[in-house]
Amino acid sequence: MTDLVLKSALLPDGRVADISIAGGVITHIGSSGSSEKTIDCRGCLCVPAAIDMHVHMRDGPQSAKEDWVTGTQSAVAGGVAAVVDQPNTVPAMDSAANFSARVAHAHETSFCHFAINGSVTETADLTGLWEAGALAFGEMFAAPSSYGSALSPETIRSALAVLGNAGALTTVHAEEVRPGEVHNLAEHAASRPVSGEAATVDLVNSLVPATARLHYCHMSGAASIARVMMRPGNSYEVAPHHLFLSWEEQSPSDTHFRMNPPLRTKTERMELWRMFESIPAIASDHAPHTTLEKTQPFSTAPSGVPGVETMMPLLMNAVFEGKISLDAVVAKTVTNPYHILGLVAPKIAVGSRADIAVYSRQPETILAEHLHSRCGWTPYEGMAGVFPLTTVVGGAPVWHNGEFSRDEPLWFAGKGKSFTAP
Ligand code: DOR
Numbered sequence: 547m548t549d550l551v552l553k554s555a556l557l558p559d560g561r562v563a564d565i566s567i568a569g570g571v572i573t574h575i576g577s578s579g580s581s582e583k584t585i586d587c588r589g590c591l592c593v594p595a596a597i598d599m600h601v602h603m604r605d606g607p608q609s610a611k612e613d614w615v616t617g618t619q620s621a622v623a624g625g626v627a628a629v630v631d632q633p634n635t636v637p638a639m640d641s642a643a644n645f646s647a648r649v650a651h652a653h654e655t656s657f658c659h660f661a662i663n664g665s666v667t668e669t670a671d672l673t674g675l676w677e678a679g680a681l682a683f684g685e686m687f688a689a690p691s692s693y694g695s696a697l698s699p700e701t702i703r704s705a706l707a708v709l710g711n712a713g714a715l716t717t718v719h720a721e722e723v724r725p726g727e728v729h730n731l732a733e734h735a736a737s738r739p740v741s742g743e744a745a746t747v748d749l750v751n752s753l754v755p756a757t758a759r760l761h762y763c764h765m766s767g768a769a770s771i772a773r774v775m776m777r778p779g780n781s782y783e784v785a786p787h788h789l790f791l792s793w794e795e796q797s798p799s800d801t802h803f804r805m806n807p808p809l810r811t812k813t814e815r816m817e818l819w820r821m822f823e824s825i826p827a828i829a830s831d832h833a834p835h836t837t838l839e840k841t842q843p844f845s846t847a848p849s850g851v852p853g854v855e856t857m858m859p860l861l862m863n864a865v866f867e868g869k870i871s872l873d874a875v876v877a878k879t880v881t882n883p884y885h886i887l888g889l890v891a892p893k894i895a896v897g898s899r900a901d902i903a904v905y906s907r908q909p910e911t912i913l914a915e916h917l918h919s920r921c922g923w924t925p926y927e928g929m930a931g932v933f934p935l936t937t938v939v940g941g942a943p944v945w946h947n948g949e950f951s952r953d954e955p956l957w958f959a960g961k962g963k964s965f966t967a968p
Contacts, residue, residue, distance in 0.1 A: 551566050552902065591905045595625055595626065596857070597659075601632065604834065617629070626858060679957070683715070683716045686719065692806070716760055783829040787853060789818055822870060830854045833852070889958055905934050939955065
C-alpha cells in the first residue's frame, strides 16, 4: 500500500506525473493507484527538499532565541528537510557527553532530519566527538564571533592534524577583525573586510595537512573565494544575506543587518551573482537573536540573522523570475551540500528517500509574522519569496497547507560513529 501520493506534480525535468511514496521512499513516478493520503499538486513544482548545512538551532539556555522545535518548523516551512547544527551552543559541543545529549534531544523534537557538528576549541575532545557521531567539525572560529572565540594558529594546526587523520571534514569561519568599537553597518563591514577573510583563508590553507578536507563557511567576497579555490579539494558556501542584501541599502545602524561576516557593498554583492554558477553550496547561517538583544546599541548588539525559512523562498523566487535556473538551485542546496558532507542526496527518482518540497509559482511578500522562528523578525521583511505549500520529510508531509505534523526524523551521524554490537 502506498502511504502518500503527490498527484499531478510538475517534476524538475518538465514532466507531469504522480509521485508514489511508501516506507519513506519514492516507489513509483507515473500514474498512481490507491494511497493512504493524496496531495493534489496540480500546477505545483516538486523538487528534492534542501539541506541547510549551516544553522544555529540554539535551544537550552538560548531557547528565547530559538529551539529545535521552532527552528526546524521554520526549516520545513521553508522547504528545508535537513539541517546541520553548528557547535557554538550553550553548553558547547566540545565533549561526547554534551554531543550525545543534544542528539537525543534533537531526535525527540526536530521536525526535519538533522546532523550536529563537533566543536573545535583548545580543549574539545575531537576524537570523542568523532566517535560519538559528529558529522563534521566547526564552524571552527579563526576569528571571534557570537559565541565563538578565535583559535590560535597553533590550535588550528594541531586540530586539523587530528581531524585530517580521522578523515573528518572541518568547516571554517575565516575572518580577520580590526580593533575598535563599531557603531554602524559601514564600520562593521570595514572592521571585518574581505581582504581579512582572504588572508585568513590563506592562513588556514597553510596550516592544513594535504589529506585533510576543508569547507569554508559563508564566504562573503569574490577575492576570498579565489583563495579558497587555490587549495584543491576545498569547498565553500555562500549565505543568502550576502547574495540578497548589502549594507548601503539598509538604515545605517540597524542591528538587524549585523552579522559575521558582515554585509558588503552592492558592488561586491553583484560580484557574487556574476560568479553564481560556480558557487558550490548555499547555506543560510541561520543565527537567530531576540528582538530585545537586537535593540541594544549597535556596538554591543549580537551578530547573526535568521534565514533557514527564507533561503529557498528567495532562491525559488529568483528561479520563477527567470534570473537563475532551477538546476543551479537544486545543485547548490541539495546535491552539492549533501556530497560535501559525504551523505546521499535525495532526488525525484524511484528508490530515493522522499524529501520533497512542493512549490506553487506564487510569490508572496516575506513577513516576519508569517514565519516560524522564535526570534520573530527577518532581515528580508517586505521582499518577495516563493514558499512551499508542502514539505515531505522522509515520506511524511511534515509541513502542509500551513500545518505541521512531526514524524521520526533521521539523524545523519558522521563516519567516525562507533557502533557497539548489541
Ligand atoms: O553572525 C554570526 N552569528 N556569525 C557567526 O559566525 C555566529 C553566529 C551566531 O551564532 O550568532
